[in-house]
Amino acid sequence: MIPALLWLDEAEIYRQALDRAGCGQRLDIQLLRPDQHPSPAQLARTEILLARQPPPGILASMPRLRWIQALTAGVEHWVSRPDLRPDIALSCARGTHRVQMPENILGALFHLTKPYAQATMDQRDRRWVRRISQTLAGKTLGILGLGEIGRELAKKAAALELRVIGTRSTAEPVAQVDRIYPAVATDEVLAQSDFVLLLLPLTPLTDGIMNAARFRAMRSSAYLLNFGRGALVVDADLVQAVRGGIIAGAVLDVYRSEPLPAEHPFWVTEGITVLPHIGGLDAHRDEIVAALFADNMRRFLAGDALFALVDRARGY
Numbered sequence: 001m002i003p004a005l006l007w008l009d010e011a012e013i014y015r016q017a018l019d020r021a022g023c024g025q026r027l028d029i030q031l032l033r034p035d036q037h038p039s040p041a042q043l044a045r046t047e048i049l050l051a052r053q054p055p056p057g058i059l060a061s062m063p064r065l066r067w068i069q070a071l072t073a074g075v076e077h078w079v080s081r082p083d084l085r086p087d088i089a090l091s092c093a094r095g096t097h098r099v100q101m102p103e104n105i106l107g108a109l110f111h112l113t114k115p116y117a118q119a120t121m122d123q124r125d126r127r128w129v130r131r132i133s134q135t136l137a138g139k140t141l142g143i144l145g146l147g148e149i150g151r152e153l154a155k156k157a158a159a160l161e162l163r164v165i166g167t168r169s170t171a172e173p174v175a176q177v178d179r180i181y182p183a184v185a186t187d188e189v190l191a192q193s194d195f196v197l198l199l200l201p202l203t204p205l206t207d208g209i210m211n212a213a214r215f216r217a218m219r220s221s222a223y224l225l226n227f228g229r230g231a232l233v234v235d236a237d238l239v240q241a242v243r244g245g246i247i248a249g250a251v252l253d254v255y256r257s258e259p260l261p262a263e264h265p266f267w268v269t270e271g272i273t274v275l276p277h278i279g280g281l282d283a284h285r286d287e288i289v290a291a292l293f294a295d296n297m298r299r300f301l302a303g304d305a306l307f308a309l310v311d312r313a314r315g316y
Contacts, residue, residue, distance in 0.1 A: 001028040002301075003064075004048035008034060008071065010286045014050060017290035023297045048300070050293060059083035067300055069293050070310075073097065073148075074229060076202045079312050091296055092316070094308040095148045096288045097280040101227060102153040104279045106160075108225050108251040109136060109195060111273065137161035142193030144186060144209075145200035145228060146174055153197075165189055169314075190217040195225060202229035203315035210234065215241035223249050227279045230255035235266070242271040253279040 004027045006014050011031040018024045030042055034052065043061045049068045059065060060083040067089045070078055075092045078084060111117060115131035122129045141157055143150045143166035151174050154164045158176035165179045167186055174180060181189055186209070190196055196218060200206045210224065211234040218224070224247060226233055235256065241247050249271030255264075258277055266272050282288065296306050310316060 002026060002047050003028045003030065003042075003045040005030045005032065005038060005042060005046040005050070007032045007036075007038070007049065007051040007054065011050075013286045014290045014293055017287075017294040018297055021294035021298055023294060023301060026301055027297075048297075053077055056081070057083050059085070059088070067091070067306070069093075069296060071289055073308075074201060074316070075310050076229070076315060079310065079315055086312075089306060090310040090312070091306045092308045092310055093289050093292055096285070096292055097149055097282075098152050100282045101149045101279050102156055104253070105149075105153055105197065105225065105227055106156060108227075108253075108273075108275075109141075112195070112223055112249070112251065139163070139194040140165060140192050141195045141197060142166055142189040143177075143197045143199055144189065145198065146177065146180065147199060149227075150197075150199050151175070151177075165192060187214070187217040190214060190222075191219070193222055194219065195223050198224070198226040198228040198232050200228045200232055201316035202231050207231050208234045210238065212237040212241065215246050218247050220245060221248050223247065223251065225251045225253075227253045230258070235264075239265045239269050239272070242269055249273070251275065253277055 006029060015024070015029055015031060018027065018029065032038060038046070043058070045064060046062050047064050047066045049062070049065060050071070051068070052071050059081065065088055068078070070090065070092045073092050073094045073096065075090065078090055084090070113134040113136055115133055118131060137160060140163045143153070143164065146166040146168040150166060154174060154176040157164050164177045165181065166177060167181045167183050167189055169183070171180055171182070198210065200209065209232050215237060224238070238250060242249055251273045252266060253275040254277055260266060260274060266274050292307070299306055
């Protein structure tokens, strides 16, 4: 019986997924809420950990820990931990936003090009104002970070007759993507795009990648959409770019500090839309991640390679 600690809200959902996958009988499963603390015996015995973000330093008290399953696709908060030993396998929840995130990104594109938000305000004031929407067909969507979400989005964008280009770490073709560029050619993507979408992981190389110089490389009519990580953007540079007409505007779903502080200029900058980190929210999120965890558990127990194993050198 391999000791596994499920340390999170809704832990029972994950335990049930393990049972359905036929893994439960091989595990000694311990369930803890985030506000509870493992006993010294639990820490000493645990070999598998499912958790959102344990307290700093606690991994050092888990000498038998072999595998951590993260609940999110982004793992910068894990790989930066001093107590994460090199011998501990870390897998992420890559792919669990496959449906919800692309739909919310498409919603942002429609928000930018269709007058529904203005019509809602007109209705409030009982004003009859006919507005002409912009078309998405024929426009270019540039995706920085063509991973799982980007590939799924490209399929849906193609149905809307959007041209899709983007950057990724490998040059292998992606269905419905017109051209793939290496990261060093990011400015070429910016220069061609009507909408620039950030889906990059946060690493030392991508921190602040969208700065004043990059905004100047964009079209003045283009919009930035950030559904990746807040720290990809230099906040002050974005505010200046929008206020100065360097770019047309932005839709942001992620921020360097969350909740976004009330005094932050994003709130009051005309042309910037603030979303409260809703891109990946799903009413069935726990069930989706639990299914991934159960599949990975089957792999772990069989001695097979884990899905979405994190490369710590790359940071994702």
